[in-house]
Amino acid sequence: DTAVSQTPKYLVTQMGNDKSIKCEQNLGHDTMYWYKQDSKKFLKIMFSYNNKELIINETVPNRFSPKSPDKAHLNLHINSLELGDSAVYFCASSPTTSGRKYFGPGTRLTVL
Amino acid sequence: AQSVTQLGSHVSVSEGALVLLRCNYSSSVPPYLFWYVQYPNQGLQLLLKYTTGATLVKGINGFEAEFKKSETSFHLTKPSAHMSDAAEYFCAVSGQDGGTSYGKLTFGQGTILTVHP
Numbered sequence: 235d236t237a238v239s240q241t242p243k244y245l246v247t248q249m250g251n252d253k254s255i256k257c258e259q260n261l262g263h264d265t266m267y268w269y270k271q272d273s274k275k276f277l278k279i280m281f282s283y284n285n286k287e288l289i290i291n292e293t294v295p296n297r298f299s300p301k302s303p304d305k306a307h308l309n310l311h312i313n314s315l316e317l318g319d320s321a322v323y324f325c326a327s328s329p330t331t332s333g334r335k336y337f338g339p340g341t342r343l344t345v346l
Numbered sequence: 347a348q349s350v351t352q353l354g355s356h357v358s359v360s361e362g363a364l365v366l367l368r369c370n371y372s373s374s375v376p377p378y379l380f381w382y383v384q385y386p387n388q389g390l391q392l393l394l395k396y397t398t399g400a401t402l403v404k405g406i407n408g409f410e411a412e413f414k415k416s417e418t419s420f421h422l423t424k425p426s427a428h429m430s431d432a433a434e435y436f437c438a439v440s441g442q443d444g445g446t447s448y449g450k451l452t453f454g455q456g457t458i459l460t461v462h463p
Contacts, residue, residue: 277390277436277453324390337382337390 237261238338240325246344247315254311255341257325264330265289266308268300271322271340283308284330315345348373348439350454358460365409365424367457369437372418379420380438381411384456390436396420407431432461 282290394405
């Protein structure tokens with residue numbers, strides 16, 4: 235069973251488009267995250283939700299909007315995609331706001 | 347504020363040789379420290395973590411790391427490399443306190459480990 239899954243795994247799109255990446259965890263965790271891995275391999279946190287409430291919101295353009303319909307899902311919607319948005323996006327979850335994080339396989343977004 | 351520096355973006359060893367991946371951190375609060383491994387086309391998998399207590403931490407696949415506060419280091423080692431260890435390794439830090447760094451991982455740039463036959 236996949237603990238943290240992301241769809242799609244690969245996403246190629248044009249500048250200006252709006253796209254969503256979905257994340258689901260079946261671990262019963264309370265906290266979920268979105269990380270961005272840029273071309274230099276840095277993984278930076280973007281958002282964190284605990285029990286469907288936003289608890290971490292780093293300096294991210296407001297074109298990025300997370301949505302948590304329930305504790306098991308944290309989706310990332312991106313409006314007006316730009317070239318600089320090209321990266322690998324990782325979803326993760328953890329039982330609480332601290333401790334071990336379980337990562338999804340990543341979604342490679344390429345903006346042309 | 348926290349940061350992580352991994353010395354060496356690429357490390358190459360022979361099969362059976364010692365693996366040493368270096369990680370130094372800075373943190374304004376007592377840290378939790380982590381090593382993650384990323385195999386090709388997979389997500390990040392936790393190798394080991396230091397929270398409190400014993401400073402020598404053992405993880406999966408024969409890896410271990412030692413927290414040295416005086417050196418602000420958390421280097422990852424394995425006595426004998428195996429071909430299957432070839433992957434990318436990330437060191438990460440988060441804060442122990444209840445402040446803004448609590449539960450929030452800051453990652454290093456990663457080190458690609460290559461194992462030669």
